[in-house]
Every structure is written in structure tokens, then in C-alpha cells.
Amino acid sequence: MNTTEVLIAGFGGQGILFAGKFLAYAALLQNRNVSWLPSYGPEMRGGTANCSIILSDAQVGSPIVSRPDILIAMNLPSLDKYEQEAKPGASIFVDSSLISRKVERTDVNVYYVPATQLSTDNGLETLANMILLGHVIEKTGVIPEEMIRPALEKVVSARHAWLLEKNIEALSLGKNYKE
Amino acid sequence: MADKILMKGNEALAEAAIMAGCRHYFGYPITPQTEVAAYMAKRMPKIGGVFLQAESEIAAINMVIGAAAAGKRAMTSSSSPGISLKSEGISYMAGCDLPALIVNVQRGGPGLGGIQPSQSDYFQATCGGGHGDFHLLVLAPSSVQEMADLVAKGFDLAEKYRMPCMLLADGTMGQMMEPVSLTETKPEAHDKSWALTGTKGERRPNIINSLALQPQELEKWNEDRFARYAVVQENEQMAECYMMDDAEYCVVAFGIAARVSQNAVDAARAKGIKVGMIRPITLWPFPEKVLKAAADKCKAFLSVELNMGQMIKDVKLAIDCKKPVGLCCRTGGMIPSPEEVLAAIEKMQKEGN
Amino acid sequence: MIVFDKPKALTDAPLHYCPGCTHGIIHRLVAEAIDSLGIAGDTIGVASVGCSVFTYNYFNVDMVQAAHGRAPAVATGVKRADPSKIVFTYQGDGDLASIGMAETVHSAARGENITVIFVNNAIYGMTGGQMAPTSLPGQVTQTSPYGRDTNTVGFPVKVCELLSTLDGAGYIERVAVNNVKNVKAAKKAIEKAFRNQVEGKGFSLIEVVSTCPTNWGKTPQGALEWLEENMLPYYPLGVYKDKFAKEEAK
Known part of the structure; x- marks a missing residue:
């Protein structure tokens, strides 16, 4: 029985919830159990946002991720808040364009991706989340690659179909990023 | 489907x-x-x-x-x-x-x-x-x-x-x-x-009303x-039993508290504690029958709630206070962690033996 | 031969109102309107809280009894559930203009296709004569024993004037039932308020300036005179809004 607990955290507006929904759908399409739980608050934009996603072969108990296997930190307050919560052996992904400090823990795998910088350099503004996820998928195999397109088709609305290829581009940029 | x-x-x-x-x-x-x-x-x-x-x-x-x-x-x-x-x-x-x-x-x-x-x-x-x-x-x-x-x-x-x-x-x-x-x-x-x-002119008017000034009448309505x-x-009592077959201890929780408690029950079982969970699905009517039955088998109960302890009263009433009932709760928007619930289960076990 | 009959839309239950109270006349006018439009079988009434709480015993139509002030919201629910029904509320001044002001204003603002019969007698009758939102300046009541002091409790609410400022309100008229001439005008207005609904036009409210001899401390005749002398100057009769007439004129 395999369970992966993912916590994505950052500012509202960085596509935290979208990235989480994408992962959740990818797992659902494999007929796995999944839960997706957002933090919710009065700030619609710019406030802190985080999202708990649990992908599991067993029934999901608590949907709240307090000890993540995978932590994706998209701003400094999120890294400060959650670094110590990650399980020993967890993988921590850091948007190094926005977070200048290094992870202090030594019992975790750390990946630094200048995702925000890469997004602006490559005309993929607002897709730093997906660049990071591309790297997450490459390094952890949290979802199989063949699920990427079908899952995106579920979460990118028909109205924004043109964004589908942009998302694929961002994911593959993250996948191929070499530190 | x-x-x-x-x-x-x-x-x-x-x-x-x-x-x-x-x-x-x-x-x-x-x-x-x-x-x-x-x-x-x-x-x-x-x-x-x-x-x-x-x-x-x-x-x-x-x-x-x-x-x-x-x-x-x-x-x-x-x-x-x-x-x-x-x-x-x-x-x-x-x-x-x-x-x-x-x-x-x-x-x-x-x-x-x-x-x-x-x-x-x-x-x-x-x-x-x-x-x-x-x-x-x-x-x-x-x-x-x-x-x-x-x-x-x-x-x-x-x-x-x-x-x-x-x-x-x-x-x-x-x-x-x-x-x-x-x-x-x-x-x-x-x-x-x-x-x-x-009425379409075909029946007496239907009246929907909660007023009865005569106390005898109002009493009758209430009765x-x-x-x-x-x-x-x-x-109509509904509840789900989780690992209750051989349980010596019983967690009672509903909604999100039950989801968290399920993790704690799994963790306690991994440590060899024979604990199960009754999850009320109907809160009214409260699932008294299943709790009463559990009271004959279990040594102690633990009510897990996101409040200062409200359902615990119904748990005690349901089992006629036959067994000790502990409380594990967080309030104000906080949710107990599985670790907190596990600690409460372990405490219940220690005190129960 | 002229036969004086009870309207079919009234039951045979004896009214509980005090001697000289004008609720009885208003009930009759509402029932006559229902009869003359032939809508009793499709009419649903909403009773309110106040002296008219028992209207569900008097109108020979399906009725629901609402909480204090909530009749327009209940009527909204009934009407939206089945727009083919003719839905009316029957409310007093405390119910409609005090505790239920939000429901009144918003059902009018939505242009809800219902008919509201608003009985204004400037006092809380059922609870024994307390100050109402429509009690006149200086009026002595149980809770304004020295007379309504506008410096401390403010001024009466003029419902027709207020509602007529709302774009959603359709037909707003104030009538009285203190003499034959006014009763005839009231009958016409009430019937029109129901006809508007039958024709799907929207929100109609008829304010009926009424008496409360018991709580005013007057004889029935004295109450009618007090109404004429004190209420009508403050609450002038007439049509405050008729959006539908304007629409027809176009």
C-alpha cells in the first residue's frame, strides 16, 4: 500500500490550488484514492495559500497533510513554516527565484528550481507552479508521465484550452531542468 | 455507476x-x-x-x-x-x-x-x-x-x-x-x-400553521x-463501525474528526492496541444501539470532536455511563492531529488496564 | 332583488376582532376581490403575526402562517414554487414595517409577483397597544405613555412613500376604510392589486389605514373620527406608484 502526502504552499495567485488539483486528477485517473484540501481564507489574492493532496492505494483517512512526503515551497514564509514538518527522507522543492535561503534539514532531499525566473524567461508567466511540478514528477515519480496530458485535460477548462500546451511546456521545462 | x-x-x-x-x-x-x-x-x-x-x-x-x-x-x-x-x-x-x-x-x-x-x-x-x-x-x-x-x-x-x-x-x-x-x-x-x-374549489383549505393558543392542543401536537x-x-439510526469486531477500546467521532481518528486507530492497531471506531452518521437520532452494544465489550470510550466536548454527553447517555468516556478535542477552527488522537487512545488504554 | 351575501372566499368562522375594528371590512374586501376574479381555488394566503394572526381561519383558501415579519419571504417561496398560484400576505404595521421591514423592502425591490395587504392602525394591537413604527408623533401608547417623542424614538415610517422609490415596486396605493366613499376606493384598489398579480405584472401593495378603537381608547365612531383627523393628514391617501399604468401607456 503506497501513500504519498503532498503539501504545496505559497502566495494566493501562484496557482497552488490548481497544481494540487492537477496532481489529484492524475491519481484519480489511475483509479487511486485521493483527497485535495485547500487552506481557505478571506484574502482572494496575495494571502498565504496551501493545499494538501494525498494520493493513496488505500482509503484516505485524514485529508490534512501535516507531515508531507513532498513539500513544494513557493515562498519563504511557507518554507519557514513547513520545513520542519516534512517527514525524514521527504523531498522538498524550493522556488529558488523567490526563496534565497537554503533548506537547513539534512535528512531530506532538496531540489532548488528558479521556477519564477524560468517562467518569465520562457514566456510562461504564471506557470512557475507547473515548472516546479515538472521537476517534482521527474524526481519523485509521484504521478506517471503518461497521466500528465489526460489530467491536464481535466483541469484546464475548455474555455482556456490554449493554456493546455503552455502547461505541458512548463512541465517539461521543469522536468528537464538541471541544477 | x-x-x-x-x-x-x-x-x-x-x-x-x-x-x-x-x-x-x-x-x-x-x-x-x-x-x-x-x-x-x-x-x-x-x-x-x-x-x-x-x-x-x-x-x-x-x-x-x-x-x-x-x-x-x-x-x-x-x-x-x-x-x-x-x-x-x-x-x-x-x-x-x-x-x-x-x-x-x-x-x-x-x-x-x-x-x-x-x-x-x-x-x-x-x-x-x-x-x-x-x-x-x-x-x-x-x-x-x-x-x-x-x-x-x-x-x-x-x-x-x-x-x-x-x-x-x-x-x-x-x-x-x-x-x-x-x-x-x-x-x-x-x-x-x-x-x-x-383548493380548486374541490376540498377544504389546507392550513400550515404552528399556532395553538390552547395549551391542551399544543401539548397534543407536541406529543x-x-x-x-x-x-x-x-x-433510522446510522453509524459506521471501523475495526470494532475485537475492539477493547472505542473511539467515537463523526465528520472530519472521524477521518483524523481513523489514522489514529490504524496507528494504534499497528502498536497492538485493540481499538476501533464508531462513526455516527445520524447525529439525531444518535446511534445509541450500536454504542450500547459496544459498551458491553469495550473497556473505555473516547469522544473526538472539534469543539469543547458536546457529543460526549450523548455518548455517555447512550452507554448509560457504564464505561469511562474520555475527550480529545480542539476548538476554534483547529483540528486535532492523528498524533494527538493516538496519544489520547494510549492514555485511555493505560487508564483502562 | 339585492341579496347581501357573505363572500365565498370567507369561511363561516366568526371573526375574533374587537367591536369597531376595521379588520373585518378589510377581510371582506380581500374576499370580494378573490371572488370577483374567480381565483379562490388557486389562491394561497400567508398569515402574519399580530391581530390578523388567525386569518388562516377566515379565508376560504389554502393558507400558511408565517413568523413575525416574514410573510413576504414565505410568499416569495410559495410563488417561486408555483407561479400559477395567486399569493397574498395580510400584515399589520408592526409585522410589515418594523420586524419585517427587510422582507417588505426586498420583496418589493425584486418585483416579486405577489399582493401585500398592509393594515396600518398605528399601534400593536394584539400585544395590547404598544408603539408601532407607524404610531403618530405625540401618540400615547403603552410604550410611549407620554406620547411618541420624536426626539428619542424618531418618526413614523411612511411605507407607501418609501416603497414607491423602489424600481421593483409595481403598484403602491394607500386607502382607508373609515367611510363608504373610502371603502369603495379601497375595494377597487385591493381588486386591482390582485388583478395585477393574475396578469403577472409584479409587486402590488395596498396600505389600508385602519382603526384600533380598543387600544386607541375610543368608541368605534370616535376611532373613525380620530383616523380622519389625525392619521389621514399624516398618511395621505392615493396612488403612490403605478408602474404598470405607465407601462400600459407606452
């Missing part, structure tokens, strides 16, 4: 209501249940249904009364402070024997409180919530699938017993997404000859209603 899709609990319950034949929704915006209103606003006009944003929570519940009096499946949804406002209407609805669905996606209180998940409206829901002698059917989902499934169940029970039904959820249940499969349900056929449909409640208590 329809394909599973990912939906928020709030959206799933809204779609489930539509699939259960509800075409009349009246509501007012409040976090964390606003998705219900937004969903209904989008869907109802496309299927010939009614979505109306009322001027207040009070107006919304009274619109539900009107539509229910006309014999329609009607509903409203809100969160804790809004339910307090609606409680006048809920009392009238109970006094008029009108069926309808009221959703409470609970947040922390009292007062304006917070917007994070809570179960602190347990007393309010299970004791009726408004003035007078009455009960609501209270259903407590603990997954998005159940958010949907209990909607049709709630409408059917409400119409069967002519009682308002409350779906008592919380912020996590409303906001989380899980795979859900939704299927059209056919409303059970229950007599609605009492409904206001116009008749409680006779009906007794049938509900006998026939």
Missing part, C-alpha cells in the same frame, strides 16, 4: 440535491459554504429550477418554508452564524411539520468566530436549534461522496417523517475535493396531500410529534 469526478464537498452536495429532484434553493453568502450558492446560481436557471439569493439568512429560510409548504423539495445552506439566524425559521418549520434540507457547513464560534472548520454547532443541531420542543434529522457526512449521498437520503427522510433535515458538515468537508460519483436518484413517494396547492420522533429513533 457514473464516472468518478473530483468535486468539492459543497459542489457535490449541490449537484446531488439537483439529482435528487430539488429545484428550489434559497441562500445567502457566507464562508465556507458559498460554493453551494454559486453552484446553484449556475445550474438552476438551466434546468428550470429556482435559485434566489435572499436579502438575509432569515428571508432565505422563510422562502424555503414557502416552497416546502407548496409541496416542493426545497433547501438552503449556510454556515454557523447564518444557521443561528435561520433558527427561528427552523423552529417554525418543525412546528409546521414541513420537510426541507438545511445544510450547515460549520465554522468556529461563538459569535462571528472564525471561518475554519468546526463541529461546535453539535448541540444546536441535535437539540433542534430554535425555540420549542423539537428535533431535526441530523446527518453528518465524513467524505465528499457522503456529502452527496446524504442529500437524497436527507430529503427522503424529511418527507417520510415530515421533519426538517440538517446536513451537518464542516469547513473541510465543504472545501475538500475527493472523487465522487453522482447518480440521479428518484425521490421516494411520500404523501403530500397536506401541501398548499390551491404526536414526539411519537413520530420515537419511530425515527427506532428505525
Whole structure:
């Protein structure tokens, strides 16, 4: 029985919830159990946002991720808040364009991706989340690659179909990023 | 079985209501249940249904009364402070024997409180919530699938017993997404000859009313209603038992608290503690039968709640205080961690031996 | 031969109102309107809280009894559930203009296709004569024993004037039932308020300036005179809004 607990955290507006929904759908399409739980608050934009996603072969108990296997930190307050919560052996992904400090823990795998910088350099503004996820998928195999397109088709609305290829581009940029 | 899709609990319950034949929704915006209103606003006009944003929570519940009096499946949804406002209407609805669905996606209180998940409206829901002698059917989902499934169940029970039904959820249940499969349900056929449909000059007027100035008459109404409640208590208790077959200790938890407790029960079992969980699905009627049975086998009970300890009283009553009942709780929008619940289970075991 | 009959839309239940109270006349006018439009079989009434709480015993139509002030919201629910029904509320001043002001204003603002019969007798009758939102400046009541002091409790609410500012309100008229001429005008107005609904036009409200001899401390005749001398100057009769007439003129 395999369970992966993912916590994505950052500012509202960085596509935290979208990235989480994408992962959740990818797992659902494999007929796995999944839960997706957002933090919710009065700030619609710019406030802190985080999202708990649990992908599991067993029934999901608590949907709240307090000890993540995978932590994706998209701003400094999120890294400060959650670094110590990650399980020993967890993988921590850091948007190094926005977070200048290094992870202090030594019992975790750390990946630094200048995702925000890469997004602006490559005309993929607002897709730093997906660049990071591309790297997450490459390094952890949290979802199989063949699920990427079908899952995106579920979460990118028909109205924004043109964004589908942009998302694929961002994911593959993250996948191929070499530190 | 329809394909599973990912939906928020709030959206799933809204779609489930539509699939259960509800075409009349009246509501007012409040976090964390606003998705219900937004969903209904989008869907109802496309299927010939009614979505109306009322001027207040009070107006919304009274619109539900009107539509229910006309014999329609009607509903409203809100969160804790809004339910307090609606409680006048809920009392009238109970006094008029009108069926309808009221959703409470609970947040922390009292007062304006917070917007994070809570179960602190347990007393309010299970004791009726408004003035007078009455009960609501209270259903407590603990997954998005159940958010949907209990909607049709709630409408059917409400119409069967002519009682308002409350779906008592919380912020996590409303906001989380899980795979859900939704299927059209056919409303059970229950007599609605009492409904206001116009006399057509062919029958005496139907009157829907909760006023009885003669105390003898009002007492009779209340006694008749409680006779009906007794049938509900006998026939409609629902609970899920998890690892209870050989359990020596019993956790009691509903909604999100049950989800967290399930992790703790698994962890305790891994440590060799024979613990199980009873998860009430109906909070009123409270599942006393299954608890009474457990009281004969288990050494101690642990009530896990997102409040200062409300359901624990029903647990004690259900088992006639035969065994010790401990409390593991967080309040104000906080959720106990599985580790906290595990620690409480271990403490219960130590004290029980 | 002229036969004086009870309207069919009234039951045979004896009214509980005090001697000289004008509720009885207003009930009759509402019932006559229902009869003359032939809509009793499709009419649903909403009773309110106040002296008219028992209207569900008097009108020979399906009725629901609403909480204090909530009748327009209940009526909204009934009407939206089945727009083919003719839905009316029957409310007093405390119910409509105090505790239920939000429901009144918003049902009018929505242009809800219902008929509201508003009985204004400037006092809370059922609870024994307390100050109402429509009690006149200086009026002595149980809770304004030295007369309504506008410095401390403010001024009466003029419902027709207030509602007529709303785009959603359709037909707003104030009538009285203190003499034959006014009763005839009231009958016409009430019937029109129901006809508007039958024709699907929208929100109609008729304010009926009424008496409360018991709580005013007057004889029935004295109450009618007090109404004429004190209420009508403050609450002038007439049509305050008729959006539908304007629409027809176009």
C-alpha cells in the first residue's frame, strides 16, 4: 500500500490550488484514492495559500497533510513554516527565484528550481507552479508521465484550452531542468 | 455507476440535491459554504429550477418554508452564524411539520468566530436549534461522496417523517475535493396531500400553521410529534463501525474528526492496541444501539470532536455511563492531529488496564 | 332583488376582532376581490403575526402562517414554487414595517409577483397597544405613555412613500376604510392589486389605514373620527406608484 502526502504552499495567485488539483486528477485517473484540501481564507489574492493532496492505494483517512512526503515551497514564509514538518527522507522543492535561503534539514532531499525566473524567461508567466511540478514528477515519480496530458485535460477548462500546451511546456521545462 | 469526478464537498452536495429532484434553493453568502450558492446560481436557471439569493439568512429560510409548504423539495445552506439566524425559521418549520434540507457547513464560534472548520454547532443541531420542543434529522457526512449521498437520503427522510433535515458538515468537508460519483436518484413517494396547492374549489383549505393558543392542543401536537420522533429513533439510526469486531477500546467521532481518528486507530492497531471506531452518521437520532452494544465489550470510550466536548454527553447517555468516556478535542477552527488522537487512545488504554 | 351575501372566499368562522375594528371590512374586501376574479381555488394566503394572526381561519383558501415579519419571504417561496398560484400576505404595521421591514423592502425591490395587504392602525394591537413604527408623533401608547417623542424614538415610517422609490415596486396605493366613499376606493384598489398579480405584472401593495378603537381608547365612531383627523393628514391617501399604468401607456 503506497501513500504519498503532498503539501504545496505559497502566495494566493501562484496557482497552488490548481497544481494540487492537477496532481489529484492524475491519481484519480489511475483509479487511486485521493483527497485535495485547500487552506481557505478571506484574502482572494496575495494571502498565504496551501493545499494538501494525498494520493493513496488505500482509503484516505485524514485529508490534512501535516507531515508531507513532498513539500513544494513557493515562498519563504511557507518554507519557514513547513520545513520542519516534512517527514525524514521527504523531498522538498524550493522556488529558488523567490526563496534565497537554503533548506537547513539534512535528512531530506532538496531540489532548488528558479521556477519564477524560468517562467518569465520562457514566456510562461504564471506557470512557475507547473515548472516546479515538472521537476517534482521527474524526481519523485509521484504521478506517471503518461497521466500528465489526460489530467491536464481535466483541469484546464475548455474555455482556456490554449493554456493546455503552455502547461505541458512548463512541465517539461521543469522536468528537464538541471541544477 | 457514473464516472468518478473530483468535486468539492459543497459542489457535490449541490449537484446531488439537483439529482435528487430539488429545484428550489434559497441562500445567502457566507464562508465556507458559498460554493453551494454559486453552484446553484449556475445550474438552476438551466434546468428550470429556482435559485434566489435572499436579502438575509432569515428571508432565505422563510422562502424555503414557502416552497416546502407548496409541496416542493426545497433547501438552503449556510454556515454557523447564518444557521443561528435561520433558527427561528427552523423552529417554525418543525412546528409546521414541513420537510426541507438545511445544510450547515460549520465554522468556529461563538459569535462571528472564525471561518475554519468546526463541529461546535453539535448541540444546536441535535437539540433542534430554535425555540420549542423539537428535533431535526441530523446527518453528518465524513467524505465528499457522503456529502452527496446524504442529500437524497436527507430529503427522503424529511418527507417520510415530515421533519426538517440538517446536513451537518464542516469547513473541510465543504472545501475538500475527493472523487465522487453522482447518480440521479428518484425521490421516494411520500404523501403530500397536506401541501398548499390551491383548493380548486374541490376540498377544504389546507392550513400550515404552528399556532395553538390552547395549551391542551399544543401539548397534543407536541406529543404526536414526539411519537413520530420515537419511530425515527427506532428505525433510522446510522453509524459506521471501523475495526470494532475485537475492539477493547472505542473511539467515537463523526465528520472530519472521524477521518483524523481513523489514522489514529490504524496507528494504534499497528502498536497492538485493540481499538476501533464508531462513526455516527445520524447525529439525531444518535446511534445509541450500536454504542450500547459496544459498551458491553469495550473497556473505555473516547469522544473526538472539534469543539469543547458536546457529543460526549450523548455518548455517555447512550452507554448509560457504564464505561469511562474520555475527550480529545480542539476548538476554534483547529483540528486535532492523528498524533494527538493516538496519544489520547494510549492514555485511555493505560487508564483502562 | 339585492341579496347581501357573505363572500365565498370567507369561511363561516366568526371573526375574533374587537367591536369597531376595521379588520373585518378589510377581510371582506380581500374576499370580494378573490371572488370577483374567480381565483379562490388557486389562491394561497400567508398569515402574519399580530391581530390578523388567525386569518388562516377566515379565508376560504389554502393558507400558511408565517413568523413575525416574514410573510413576504414565505410568499416569495410559495410563488417561486408555483407561479400559477395567486399569493397574498395580510400584515399589520408592526409585522410589515418594523420586524419585517427587510422582507417588505426586498420583496418589493425584486418585483416579486405577489399582493401585500398592509393594515396600518398605528399601534400593536394584539400585544395590547404598544408603539408601532407607524404610531403618530405625540401618540400615547403603552410604550410611549407620554406620547411618541420624536426626539428619542424618531418618526413614523411612511411605507407607501418609501416603497414607491423602489424600481421593483409595481403598484403602491394607500386607502382607508373609515367611510363608504373610502371603502369603495379601497375595494377597487385591493381588486386591482390582485388583478395585477393574475396578469403577472409584479409587486402590488395596498396600505389600508385602519382603526384600533380598543387600544386607541375610543368608541368605534370616535376611532373613525380620530383616523380622519389625525392619521389621514399624516398618511395621505392615493396612488403612490403605478408602474404598470405607465407601462400600459407606452
